[in-house]
Amino acid sequence: MSRGRILQKWPRNVPSDNTIKGVKEAVKNRNRLIVLVLLFSLIFSLAAFAEEGRFVKVTAYDVNIRTGAGTETAVIGTADFGDSYEVISVSNDWYQVRTGKGESGWIHASLVKEGTRFAASNPTIPVVEAKEAHVNVRGGASTSYEIVTTIGPGTLYPLLQHNGDWMQIRLPDERTGWVASWLVTESQNKAKSAAKTQQSQATVVAKELNVREAPSLEAKVLGILQQNEIVPVHAEKAGGWTEITYGGGTGYVATEYLRLPGQALPQAESRPGDAAAVQVKLKEPANLRTGPGTNFPVLTAGRAGSQFAVTAKSGAWLQVQLDPDTRAWVADWLTTVSGDLGSLPEEQATLDNRLRGKTIVLDAGHGGFDVGAVGRQTGVFEKDLNLSLARSLYNKLVTTGAHVVLTREDDRFVTLDERVRLAEQEGADLFVSLHYNTNDDAALSGSMTFYYSENGKDHQLAVRVQQELVKSLGLPDLGARYGDYYVLRENQVTAILVETAFLTNPQDELKTKEAGHGEGAAEGLFQAIVGYLQGQ
Numbered sequence: 001m002s003r004g005r006i007l008q009k010w011p012r013n014v015p016s017d018n019t020i021k022g023v024k025e026a027v028k029n030r031n032r033l034i035v036l037v038l039l040f041s042l043i044f045s046l047a048a049f050a051e052e053g054r055f056v057k058v059t060a061y062d063v064n065i066r067t068g069a070g071t072e073t074a075v076i077g078t079a080d081f082g083d084s085y086e087v088i089s090v091s092n093d094w095y096q097v098r099t100g101k102g103e104s105g106w107i108h109a110s111l112v113k114e115g116t117r118f119a120a121s122n123p124t125i126p127v128v129e130a131k132e133a134h135v136n137v138r139g140g141a142s143t144s145y146e147i148v149t150t151i152g153p154g155t156l157y158p159l160l161q162h163n164g165d166w167m168q169i170r171l172p173d174e175r176t177g178w179v180a181s182w183l184v185t186e187s188q189n190k191a192k193s194a195a196k197t198q199q200s201q202a203t204v205v206a207k208e209l210n211v212r213e214a215p216s217l218e219a220k221v222l223g224i225l226q227q228n229e230i231v232p233v234h235a236e237k238a239g240g241w242t243e244i245t246y247g248g249g250t251g252y253v254a255t256e257y258l259r260l261p262g263q264a265l266p267q268a269e270s271r272p273g274d275a276a277a278v279q280v281k282l283k284e285p286a287n288l289r290t291g292p293g294t295n296f297p298v299l300t301a302g303r304a305g306s307q308f309a310v311t312a313k314s315g316a317w318l319q320v321q322l323d324p325d326t327r328a329w330v331a332d333w334l335t336t337v338s339g340d341l342g343s344l345p346e347e348q349a350t351l352d353n354r355l356r357g358k359t360i361v362l363d364a365g366h367g368g369f370d371v372g373a374v375g376r377q378t379g380v381f382e383k384d385l386n387l388s389l390a391r392s393l394y395n396k397l398v399t400t401g402a403h404v405v406l407t408r409e410d411d412r413f414v415t416l417d418e419r420v421r422l423a424e425q426e427g428a429d430l431f432v433s434l435h436y437n438t439n440d441d442a443a444l445s446g447s448m449t450f451y452y453s454e455n456g457k458d459h460q461l462a463v464r465v466q467q468e469l470v471k472s473l474g475l476p477d478l479g480a481r482y483g484d485y486y487v488l489r490e491n492q493v494t495a496i497l498v499e500t501a502f503l504t505n506p507q508d509e510l511k512t513k514e515a516g517h518g519e520g521a522a523e524g525l526f527q528a529i530v531g532y533l534q535g536q
Contacts, residue, residue, distance in 0.1 A: 054087035056095050056112035063112075065105035069094035076105050087114075110176075126159040128169055128184040134229075134381060135184065136368060136411065137177035141166035143368070147412055148177040149203070150229045159186060171230065180369075202242070202258040204229045206322060208388060211251035215241035221513045222251045223380050224388055226411060233258070256309070278310040278339030280318060280330070288328035290398050292317030297398040299328045310339070326395075356401030358533055361423040363433040363487065364390035364406065368413030373438035373503040378513060382436045382503060383411065385512055389434050389500065392522035400530060416486040423493045430461065430529065431495035433487050436512070437502045445505040446476030450483030450497040457494045465496060465528040472524030473517070475501055475508065498525070 058079045065077040069091040077099065079085070085097035085107070093109040133152040138145040141163040149171065151157065157169040166178045167186070204225045212219040215237045223246060225231060231253075232245040242255045284304045289296040292314035300322070302308075308320035308330075317329045318337075364386040366372035372382030390406055397404045405426050407419045423431040437448070447469045451462040462480040470477040488495050500521050501508040511517050 054114060055084050056087055056097060056107065056114055058083045058085075058107070058112050063107060065097075065099060065107055067105065069096070069106050071108075073106070079107065085112075126186060127156040128159050128167055128179065128186050129153060129156055130179075130184050132183065133379065134226075134371070134384070134411065135179055137169070137171070137179055139177065141168070141178045143413065145178070147368075147410060148175065150226065150411065151179070152231075155230070155232050156187075183369075202231055202233045202244075204231065204253075204257060205259050206257035206326075208326065208391070209253050209257050211244070211246045211253055213251065215243075215252040219252070222246060222378060223513070224384055225253065226384070226387075231258075278337065279307060280310055280320060280332075280335035280337050281305065281307045282330070283334055283336060286330055286334040288320070288322070288330050290328065290395060292319070292329045296329065297404075299326075299395065299398075302330065310337070326391075353401040354530060355397070355533055358401075358430075359403045359405065359426050359428045360397055360529065361405045361407065361426060361428040361431045361493070362390045362393055362397075363419050363423075363431060364408055365433055365435040367408050367411055370413055373436055375503045375509045375512070376442075377506060377509055380503070380509070380512065382438075385436050385500075385503075385518075386434045387411065388518055389521055389525075392518050393432075393434075393525050396522055396526040397529065417490070419487055420491050423491060423495070428493045429533065431487070431491055431493045432465075432525070432529070433485075433495070433497040435497060435499050437499040438504045439502060440504075442504050442506065445502055445508050446470075446478040447473060447501060448478035448499045449480045450485060450488065450499070451480060452483065452485070452488035452491075452495070454482065458488070458496055461494060461528075461532050462496045464532050465498060465525060468524040468528035468531075469498065469500070469521065470524075472520040472527075473501070473511070475511070 063079040064075045065079055066073040067076055085095075085099065088096040088098055088104055090096070091106075094106045095109060095112060096104055096106050099105050130151045130153050134150045135152065136150055137148045139148055157171065160168040160170055160176060162168075162181075163178070165181045167181050167184065168176055168178050170176050204227055206227060208227070209225040211222045211225060213222055214220075234243040234245065234250065236242050236255055237252065240255050241252045242258055244251055244253055282302050282304055286302045287298045288300050288302050290299050308322065310318050311321050311327060312319040313332075314329070316332050318332050318335065319327050319329050322328055364383070366381075366383035366386060368383075370383065372386065374381060387408070387410075394404050394406060403426075405422065405428070407422055408414050419433075420431075447466065449462040449466040449469070451458040453459060459480070466477065466480045483497055485497050488497055501512060503509050503512070
């Protein structure tokens with residue numbers, strides 16, 4: 001075989017080194033393009049997956065993010081109105097959401113709505129503000145529902161929905177409630193601002209709580225807050241006091257009887273030389289009684305976990321402070337004690353049984369939307385003074401063995417007919433309606449008591465009550481008088497109506513704010529009622 005023939009088998013155009021290099025570059029470029037296409041496809045796929053994923057948007061202010069699906073779990077953070085979170089899982093009424101890289105938390109379903117992620121913004125939300133103090137917040141859109149709490153001016157509450165003349169709002173502790181639209185003002189507010197406003201509030205946990213002019217027990221009492229009432233908080237002060245907004249100005253209350261949103265019931269501060277250094281915590285729900293024994297009437301019920309300062313002991317019973325003006329007794333075997341019980345004074349309380357078998361109905365006048373007279377200087381509502389006086393008198397009367405009934409135990413509206421019917425249903429021996437007076441003449445001052453029958457038992461009772469009331473309060477004696485009032489006229493029970501003092505008189509009104517006023521009025525009424533019934 002010749003060499004020439006061998007050469008004929010090779011291609012005639014053999015590529016050069018440059019050509020081979022170009023082919024290699026083309027292959028590399030093609031591979032790069034394929035990688036980019038795959039990468040973009042993956043990105044778009046992930047984006048599409050994210051858009052199809054589940055997200056929730058926060059629909060309330062300052063929402064708690066918790067470690068688990070329940071309010072008993074710890075709070076690890078808060079979310080603002082309008083925040084969006086990716087949903088990881090769902091458990092009953094709780095969403096587990098992604099809060100950060102490798103981190104998650106739980107939010108209750110009532111505080112969010114499902115949707116897609118949206119850009120962060122500073123949205124506005126509808127809010128309401130109470131036009132006056134002590135606006136009732138109810139469990140539903142009607143006055144027939146129970147009162148959840150009360151609110152006052154100076155605080156904004158997120159508006160959730162309308163139902164006729166009622167508005168559903170969100171409270172600082174994540175509860176919701178309904179208010180009458182004519183008692184509030186609706187507006188738009190920045191979500192962040194609303195959340196910030198809500199953070200500086202607290203709920204009253206005592207049955208009643210005095211608001212004082214200065215952070216001292218010797219300071220003048222400006223008014224009384226009721227249990228579950230929400231108050232704007234300014235700052236905590238030394239000595240166990242908190243500054244709050246009250247009556248268009250500021251006031252001071254005992255810190256131990258306030259609870260901030262998400263906070264457990266506070267433990268009273270221990271102060272040197274003070275019996276409050278001894279504390280108890282209820283192991284289980286327990287009756288809190290007027291005296292140290294099961295033969296004493298129940299004043300109220302305590303919840304498991306509630307904490308109280310201990311002020312005295314009597315055998316196996318401990319006296320606890322419910323609020324600055326109210327004490328009760330609880331069996332020590334129902335509590336966990338911290339502190340030295342030996343440092344407490346030993347008290348001997350007895351049930352005298354002077355009025356055993358007697359039934360007395362105490363009628364705290366007005367209530368709910370019917371506020372009664374209003375103090376011109378302090379803005380105090382008559383309905384609140386009436387209820388406070390009724391409670392104080394109740395505490396005294398039950399120690400005598402009497403069966404005592406209140407026509408209302410909280411801030412609610414009760415019709416006149418319902419008050420009368422209750423007395424008759426109970427087969428009451430006495431019906432005592434408690435009020436504070438008002439008159440166009442601001443100079444008019446003093447106490448008076450009304451009856452309906454000129455020569456009946458109610459006249460005798462009214463005269464005795466008037467004498468003791470004037471003796472206790474030191475106000476001008478305006479006498480026992482005939483009064484054509486429904487609760488007297490329509491009542492088959494011996495009934496009187498007491499006008500303790502005039503809220504339209506500057507001096508009388510200021511006396512109602514003195515620490516001893518309520519106690520003095522209750523003591524005068526107590527002595528008169530006991531004396532009258534023992535004389536029958």
